[in-house]
Amino acid sequence: MTDEELMAAVCRGDQSAYQTLVSQHLKAISHYAFRILGSHSDTEDIAQEVFLKMWVNAAQWQPQKAKLSTWLHRIAHNLCIDFLRKHKRMTTDSEIDDEADSEGSSTSTQESTDQASGDKRMQLLLAELHRLPEAQRSAIMLCHFSGFSNQEAADIMSLSVKALESQLARARRSLRSTLGETANNE
Amino acid sequence: MNNDESHTASHNTMNKQEFTTALDTYGSDLGSWPSVLAAQANALLVTDSEARQLLAQQESVEQLLEQMPQPVFPGLQNRVLQQPLPAKSQSWAEQLVDWLIPEQGFSMQWWRPLSAACLPMLVGIVMSNYFTFGVDVADQGFQAWDDELVMLSLTDTSEAATLP
Numbered sequence: 001m002t003d004e005e006l007m008a009a010v011c012r013g014d015q016s017a018y019q020t021l022v023s024q025h026l027k028a029i030s031h032y033a034f035r036i037l038g039s040h041s042d043t044e045d046i047a048q049e050v051f052l053k054m055w056v057n058a059a060q061w062q063p064q065k066a067k068l069s070t071w072l073h074r075i076a077h078n079l080c081i082d083f084l085r086k087h088k089r090m091t092t093d094s095e096i097d098d099e100a101d102s103e104g105s106s107t108s109t110q111e112s113t114d115q116a117s118g119d120k121r122m123q124l125l126l127a128e129l130h131r132l133p134e135a136q137r138s139a140i141m142l143c144h145f146s147g148f149s150n151q152e153a154a155d156i157m158s159l160s161v162k163a164l165e166s167q168l169a170r171a172r173r174s175l176r177s178t179l180g181e182t183a184n185n186e
Numbered sequence: 187m188n189n190d191e192s193h194t195a196s197h198n199t200m201n202k203q204e205f206t207t208a209l210d211t212y213g214s215d216l217g218s219w220p221s222v223l224a225a226q227a228n229a230l231l232v233t234d235s236e237a238r239q240l241l242a243q244q245e246s247v248e249q250l251l252e253q254m255p256q257p258v259f260p261g262l263q264n265r266v267l268q269q270p271l272p273a274k275s276q277s278w279a280e281q282l283v284d285w286l287i288p289e290q291g292f293s294m295q296w297w298r299p300l301s302a303a304c305l306p307m308l309v310g311i312v313m314s315n316y317f318t319f320g321v322d323v324a325d326q327g328f329q330a331w332d333d334e335l336v337m338l339s340l341t342d343t344s345e346a347a348t349l350p
Contacts, residue, residue, distance in 0.1 A: 012284060013274030022266050034257045044262050051266050125250050143213075144251050169210035172244065179250065180243045 003068040010058040022051055025069060028146060029076050035141045036080040038130055046083060050076045066155060073146065074156045077138060084134060121179060128178045136171035139164055200226035205237050214244040 001009075001020070009017035029050050034043040053075050061071050129137055135157065142153035154164040200208075205227055212219045216227055230237050286298050 011274070015271070018271070019267055022263065026263055026266060030259050030262060031256060034259075040257070040259065043257070044259060044265065047259075047262060048266050048269055052269060052271070055271050121250060122253065125247075125254070140251070144248070145254075165211045168213075169207070172210045172213065172247070175247050175251075176240075176243050179247050 004063050007058050007061055007063075007068065010055060018051075018055055021054065021068075025072050026051070028069065029072055032073060032141055032146055033076050033080055035129070035145070036077075036134065036138060037083065042083065046076060046079050049079055053079075067152070070148065070152050070156060073142065073148070074158075077156050081134065124179060125175065128175055132171055132174060135167045136174070139167040140171045140175075143168060200230045202230070202234060202237055205230055205234075206240060209240060209244055214241055214248050
């Protein structure tokens with residue numbers, strides 16, 4: 001069944017259609033939310049709310065205006081922004097460390113110096129990503145990970161394409177600068 | 187993007203600053219750049235080693251981004267599926283439309299609208315069976331119609347035709 005048929009069924013209260021949509025979109029939504037929030041528990045709360053909103057507001061989705069994945073990411077983006085504003089915080093350093101530690105533990109058996117260097121660069125990348133302003137981080141996540149076009153990412157973030165490209169440019173420059181310096185130092 | 191193309195199309199070449207700006211905006215995949223900018227960038231890359239280095243750095247960052255580990259959320263799907271969902275309340279009109287024109291079932295898509303279309307005729311037959319709507323078969327005037335027809339059949343109209 002297509003997204004349109006599934007959403008029509010959700011509008012009628014069909015829970016099996018809801019289950020199908022959750023299984024199709026949960027992974028992408030939770031990954032995106034995690035990259036914005038940086039916390040597993042907050043991400044799970046947001047993902048749960050995204051699909052609750054999908055159930056309640058299914059009739060508001062207009063397939064001729066946006067793909068379902070775009071619409072769901074927009075809901076997730078708005079919830080993440082609201083969450084960050086409400087809690088008046090961005091990702092804490094401890095959470096970055098948690099993630100970095102998990103990276104390290106998963107590759108601790110690797111003794112190659114290249115691997116160690118790669119791990120260091122990865123940790124640096126994660127830390128730098130978390131240091132980016134939310135808008136820049138969202139832009140990078142949507143365009144690099146979620147595979148959205150600039151136009152779709154701009155729609156999700158309620159920005160013009162120009163503004164999105166500006167955010168993307170700043171984020172890329174910042175990441176390249178940080179990782180480039182590290183490479184030069186090594 | 188079109189503005190960019192028209193703007194930069196007026197230049198035949200791209201300098202390093204313009205290359206850096208485009209690289210920041212569109213990323214390291216020159217295939218995703220506007221065609222005019224991509225052509226100019228390719229020309230610059232042939233001659234400028236700094237531009238090549240910059241492109242290599244950007245490619246390295248993007249490779250690293252692609253290698254980022256995916257977070258795992260065990261139990262999240264069950265949690266989302268098991269959350270209580272509010273009941274859907276449809277209006278009677280929506281329910282009627284859903285019944286009349288079902289999304290699935292080829293036969294139901296035909297017989298339901300047809301039966302709905304036949305409904306006024308059935309109602310008419312039933313009502314006319316029970317109600318006279320002012321027409322009373324026992325009415326004297328109605329009986330007089332029979333008499334009138336008998337008299338009409340006995341009337342000799344040939345005389346009128348033969349009179350001079």
